[in-house]
Amino acid sequence: MALIILLASIALFYYYTFQPHTILVSNYNQPYGMTVYNNLHQQTIKDLQQLDIHWVRYQQNWSEIEPQPGHYNWQQLDAAVALANANHIHISFPLQTAPAWALRQTCANRLVFPGPDEMAAYGSAVAQRYNGKDGHGYIESYEIGNEEFDSLWTGKWDESISCRQPHFYGPILQPTYKAIKAASPQALVGMASIWWVNALHIQQYMQWLYQHHLESFFDFANFHYYVCNHDPASAVGEQPSFEQEWQIIHNVMKQYGDGQKPIWVTEVGWNINGVDQDAHCIVSPQTQANYLVKTAQVAMDSHVVRRIFWYTIDRGNDGMSITQTNGPLPAFNALQSFIHNYPTWSP
Numbered sequence: 001m002a003l004i005i006l007l008a009s010i011a012l013f014y015y016y017t018f019q020p021h022t023i024l025v026s027n028y029n030q031p032y033g034m035t036v037y038n039n040l041h042q043q044t045i046k047d048l049q050q051l052d053i054h055w056v057r058y059q060q061n062w063s064e065i066e067p068q069p070g071h072y073n074w075q076q077l078d079a080a081v082a083l084a085n086a087n088h089i090h091i092s093f094p095l096q097t098a099p100a101w102a103l104r105q106t107c108a109n110r111l112v113f114p115g116p117d118e119m120a121a122y123g124s125a126v127a128q129r130y131n132g133k134d135g136h137g138y139i140e141s142y143e144i145g146n147e148e149f150d151s152l153w154t155g156k157w158d159e160s161i162s163c164r165q166p167h168f169y170g171p172i173l174q175p176t177y178k179a180i181k182a183a184s185p186q187a188l189v190g191m192a193s194i195w196w197v198n199a200l201h202i203q204q205y206m207q208w209l210y211q212h213h214l215e216s217f218f219d220f221a222n223f224h225y226y227v228c229n230h231d232p233a234s235a236v237g238e239q240p241s242f243e244q245e246w247q248i249i250h251n252v253m254k255q256y257g258d259g260q261k262p263i264w265v266t267e268v269g270w271n272i273n274g275v276d277q278d279a280h281c282i283v284s285p286q287t288q289a290n291y292l293v294k295t296a297q298v299a300m301d302s303h304v305v306r307r308i309f310w311y312t313i314d315r316g317n318d319g320m321s322i323t324q325t326n327g328p329l330p331a332f333n334a335l336q337s338f339i340h341n342y343p344t345w346s347p
Contacts, residue, residue, distance in 0.1 A: 027054040028090060028140075031300070031345050032335075033309035035059065035267050040080040044314045045087045047323060051332070052339050055090045057266055057309045059146065061097035062122055069101055074129065074136075081130055081137035091139045092266065092309070093130075094192075095123055095176070096146035107163035108154045113172075119144070120175040127183035139184070143222060143266065144176045145169065145192030150205070164196055166208040173209075177217040191218035193266055197227055199240045199248060206252040215258050220306070221249050224267040225295065228281035232268075232294050242268075243298045250304050262306035268295050269311035271319030272329065282319070289334035292322075296338050300345045310335070 033055030036044060040058050048056065058080050066072050077093075084091050102122070104115030114122075123142065132138035152163040169192060180189050191209070194202055202223070209215065225232065225242055232242035240248060246263055253259050270288045271277035283291070292310055299305040313332075315321040322331040 027088075029344065030054045031307050032296075032339055033057055033090075033092070033266075033307060034313045035309045035311045036313065037315070038076070039315060040083060041314070042083070045083060045089065047313055047328075047332075048089060049087070051336050052343065054088070055092065055307065055309065056084055057092040057094070058084070059094060059096060062095060062102070063097055063099035066102075066122060066125070067099055072125065077126075077130075078136060081139060085137045090141070092141035092143060092188075092190075092264075093126070093139050094143035094146040094266070095119065095126065096143075097148060098122075105168055107152070107168065108159045112152060112163060113149065113168050116171045116175045119172045120179040123176040124179035124183050127180040127187060131184035131187070139187065141188040141190065142180050143190045143192060144173055144180075144218070147193055147195040147224060147267075149192045150195040161201075164201070166205050170209065170212055170214055173214050174217045188219045189217075190220040190222045190264060190266075192222065194223040194249070195226075197225065197239045197245065199235075199238055199244065202240070202245060202248045203252060206249055210252060210256040210258070215253075215256060215261075219261070221253065221261060221263045222266055223249060223263070225265060226267070226269065228278065229270065229283045229287075232291055232298070242295050243302070246299070246302055246305050250302075263302075263304055264307045264309070265295070265299060265305055266307075266309045267311040268292070268308065269320040273317065273319040275317045275319050276315075277319035285329045285331065288322070288329065289331040292331050293334050293338050296335070296342075300342055303346065306345075 032053045034048060034053055035057040037059040060077055065077060098114035102114040102118035103111035105113035129136045130139040149169040150164045152160055154160050177189050180187060194205055223245060225245060227239055230236050235241045235244055249263055253261055270283045270291050271281055272285050272288050273282060296308060299308045312321050313323055317324050322329050
């Protein structure tokens, strides 16, 4: 019996030590995260720990990682993954902002979106490197695209809206999902975020994905919620409230028998100044805090939204950063208090 126990202990040690693609970090199901862009460093880790946040959504552009076909600059992403892994922080990584050489789809008389083969090859390369088996660490979640498939602005409304359509995105979703899963089977793979906060558009975008039988190629639905200086509790014209937006998405999913699939909110924020943000959308620091807590409360009460990532932290004096160069804003303390009171959400 002692020998059996010893062998079992050795087997468990091997499994959990040398199979990092398995969930090793505690608080995997904790629902809170921060989105950061190109700036994951030790201070960010310290702030996440102080907030008791266990997820980070780390953004780096594909154009920086693979500036030429097959030529990769992994150093920055390697460092971010290593830092997060070492500090027990889970990572979601959007495959975003394709290099010019990968653009194959045309809209508004310009090349704007990558081709399916190019996107799948990139997804495969990233997932293979960070599958936890090859010594480069582990990424636990991917998003096939960021905002680019739903945010193009050409200076003309009709022209821009014609480019924010799911038929540009649909062909990319299936091959990229399969490529990531082949390289890193246990990683989650979500859809790109719906960015345009317009009720009819949100509904039609999701319906198109389901009408074209793409529901098997995203593990979670995904939206961003940016509404200038408006209260997330209120609808304004065609712009839904935060609660209405998740309900629109969820109702389409239920309509097609996919209502158990989770929704993630991977960016939401309000700016307190015009640094790197729209100066017409400024709110007070206290209002920023109130609105961020409101979104957390609604997400928690939904029992459908499973994860929320606020934008952003440790980005100098960026108007949306909940820390500024002179210290944390009221939003930092408000979110810290909320997370302390509600460390997990009921399913």
